[in-house]
Amino acid sequence: MTVTEAPTTTDRGAADPTGGLPGESRFHRLRYRAQVLRREPVVGLSIVLVVVLGYLVIGPLVSVLSDAGRVQLADVGNAKQSVGSLTSYYLWRVFRSPVSAALFWKPLTNTVVVAFGTTLFALIVGGALAWLLVRTDVRGRKWLATALVVPYMLPSWTFSLAWLSLFKNDRAGGQIGFLEGWGVHTPDWLAYGPLPMIICLGLHYYPFVLLLFGNALRRLDAQLEDSARILGARPGTVARRVTIPLMLPALSSAVLLVFGKVLGTFGTPYILGLPTNYMVLSTSLYRSIRNHSAGEAAVFTGVIVIIGIGFLLLDTRLVREQKRFVTVGGKGSMDRVTGLGRWRHPASAIAVLVFVGAVIIPLATLVLSTITKTPGVFNADNFTLQYWLAPHLTGAPGFPHGVLRGSDLYLAAWHSVKIVGTMALCCGLAGILIGYVVVRSDGRIGTLLRQISFLPYLIPGIAFAAASLSLFAIRRGPIPALYGTSLLLIIVLVVTHLPYSSRSGISAMTQLGKEPEEAAQIAGARWFTRITRVVLPIQKGPLVVGVVLPFISGLKELSIVIMLTTTGTQLLTTLSISLVDFAYTQMANAVVLVIAAVAFTSTYLMQKITKTSLAAGLGG
């Protein structure tokens, strides 16, 4: 068919291409395919990733569900069946038995109450602040926008320790709070239980609403509102008929995500619920794990997983349904602000008050509590640095020296850095690799990988930790038992942070595209050269972010860590909780201040250096 032949040629309606028998041509295709696979490591890599991640992500869930339906060693007597046989004993015990009210139904109700209250609190505070910051001329908008998200950078149970330092009464062991110190009796309902939990969690989670809702407000096309105004609608009508309906997706997302997060939170309910035995699902799960009731724990895990997945599926569904009327503004989404007039200063005062209540008061309280012997007494002779610096502390046999003395804090910090650092490195690399495979492989295997790596996002970390305990409790085939090892902790932390890392890895690799690597391939570079000389150097920035973000979040992580650490390896977070258990208030507060300082500084530095915003890491 060259030009020298017939003047014109057509190639329509040609005969069957394969000449040979159908079976033979299929064999040829497979043989050719095998040749291609041999030369292209992407496929092999994607299969390895799918198998490994599949085992680490789906394996625990299968294992924990199977535990819930099989007799465990400790319960042979109770269930009157042999070990490993199928049983409904645990379901019966948790849901229908005489003890199930105390064991399950009460904690479930409590969880719902706390989650509902927290969501409402976060929604009101966060929503109002979002509107003030995005749509009004409130004073100091820029400063407030940064200052008001600080609570989200602090470990969530910081607030509960501060709360106890203020309101604790003499019901539980350890030091009383400032108020009692001043002679004001604080009733139990104010000191412990649902009310303080709601306030403390609400203060931690309102920035979440603020960011989600604020971003949506910012993207809203102001022309949509203008059109309604021009057609004669009054501001109230515009808000009711245009703005709020358009904000519904962001709103429902914020509600469901906060609800889901509260469901899996451990520190706050543990600290504030223990004195009055106010249990929620996460603390119940913790207790049954500590009591070695594996079957019971499996049922709890199953319930938390199902509720967690349910909420997130509901969220995706709502978002998808509402997507059809969400308008992402282009040109029209300009910075449109409402003048507050004489309300401008009072509005700023309210915003500043929230900052004071959510950041200044808790941190000041914690700091004061660590440098006073008797709570709430601010005489010169009551101040001391002994809880930080003293080489010997009498009356504290479990921790007989200042926090900064001895090796405990440093050892815990070292463990934290070692374990969380390893986890973060793995996460960053895994994220880029997953992104690489998703971009390079065609279609189905990439989608599968994307879905598997996203799955842990649906499951509260504490439930995932419990499920992993069940999977790795015993040796399975070539995989040894990992119970109580740092390796298990690292694995679970990697998997639970994977959704964020893989998402950022996929977006970084998608943005880059496959062409730079293909160009290297054409230029004669083999796979390893292409990865080390082209792909990784170009992705240096995203790789650093993909390591630093999980690192910061891992430093603050408590729910997962507390389920998986044994007393041998203390991390900063577990050290703080064990000091709470010892009722060494000053030292527990001091350790949480150290964590807060580290978490805040590193977040702040990273935002400054990489110019990313916290909103990007929220996963909303």
Added chain:
Amino acid sequence: MSGITLTRVSKSYVSGLLAVKNLDLDIPEGSFTCLLGPSGCGKTTTLRMIAGLEHPTDGEITVDDRVLDSVPRGIYVPPERRSMGLVFQSYALWPHLTVAKNVEFGLRVKKAPAAERRARVGEALKLMQIDHLADRYPAQLSGGQQQRVSLARMLAVDPTVLLLDEPLSNLDARLRLEMRAELKRLHDATGHTFVLVTHDQIEAMTMATHVAVMHDGVLEQMAAPMEVYDRPATRFVAEFVGSPPMNFVDPGGSGPAAESLRRHLVAAGFDPATAAHVGVRPEALHLATFAGAADGGVPDGAWSFPATVATVLPTGSSTTVSLTAGVDTIFLTAFAEVGVPTGGTVTCYARDSDLHLFDDQDRRLSSWDNRPARILQEVR
């Protein structure tokens, strides 16, 4: 210098989409071949298969006598061993390397000695006239400069074949003109086989020695550019190449143009049922006279018909007139000023040698001049 042969190459995707269907293509050694077609016609897939970045589901690809892909024989040579060059539409320069390092990369992975690397990089940069940019990073370059770097990067390794995937589509009009001349110069200077993918017919017409027109994964015609223009093999080629596109009138249709054409064909001894579609290029259509005047402007034996002027679109060097003749809308290009008023009635005509006849399968019939003895003889 190498010729590329594709034998019965097919490519289907997991989605079931058949991108390339049973393609036979011979790209002569040292040619500048353009794969031309609308988006989605399989031309980029074909190019990427030649590069080894996509894998055919069937067929064979060879360069000279070296088999690069053969599904029947189970042979696959990975892209890094094909010694080809590929210039991407997005240029795909490595942003973390300077221009010089970008160009040097291929030599480095081939472990060429430092002195040779330096010499070849300098040569390639000089050839593309960008030696003064050697220490810049890609982000500091304009689109045209990036394009030159991406060419230099591929030329440095002295590829047997240079593949170009819509290399000019991201450039502005002026730069595109400049780069066309540049690519033509490079082809002459290097003597390599160039294969260029484009949907821009002007690119194909101006640069190529051979044009392969593709449509729906099928090769419609492979010929020299003017051959494709003068003797389009199929109605698709006829309509795709040329701007404004070729006019088509169906002799079986109604309206003054169709009816006069039918009479004209019968008078010349054609069966109007065989010549189902007749095409005429806008510039081959002429205005005879305005209504009312004698038909003195129509040459003897030419096909003529009356039409109404819908719009007149002057472009400076030529004027395109949009005409209505019954149901047909017909474009006419005149190279002189046209003084016809909108709404006026005119007579147009075309010479027999300018009529393109296609059968009801849209395949070209033999040309007018060879009538009527070989009239039913198809081209292939």
